[in-house]
Amino acid sequence: MTGSLLQEPPVSAEVQALYDEDLKEDGYVWNGSRLWAHQPGTVKQLFGVMSEAFRPSGLSFRQRGILVTAAASALGDSCCSLAWGGKLAKASDAAVAAGVLNGSDAGLTDQEKAMAAWARKVARDPNATTPADIQALRDCGLDDGQIFAITAFVALRLAFSTINDALGCLPDAQLVQSLPREVCDAVTFGRPAAQAPAV
16 A cells, blocks of 8 residues: 555665665654655755745744645645644644634634635635735734745645645545544544555
């Protein structure tokens, strides 16, 4: 079982390094890593570009989590919604994470609500954004450099999610078992979780 629509590629030194990182951090190899084993160098570079894009925003890990969770849930990506919903729950609490996942945004500051709304617009229809949307971000304290940074970051995250979704990456059973019930209950979209750990 590969956890996606593709067969897992042969294990090269580069692929093993990708797997070893998962094993060190989480104790199992993620389905996403098994998928990206087809191009481990690409995913490493993609995550490097994501970090580079986000860094100028000067925002917190919690705010990063809000952006990813809002965008992934708007896209209908269950993998990143669950993974980042769990991270956001740890950075805040499960109710806040569930609120971002279901779009109620309960427990967010005004600035965080504006950021979540922006991430959803970028995910759903980037051609529909307006000057008023940008002004709403400015009004809550973000400058134009920060607005560019969060937009670039969200767009790159969406590219990652789109590849995972198109190639059938399933949320890991181990991940789902580790999450607060509120987070799992809020993810009613996308592909279902794997029924058993990939071997």
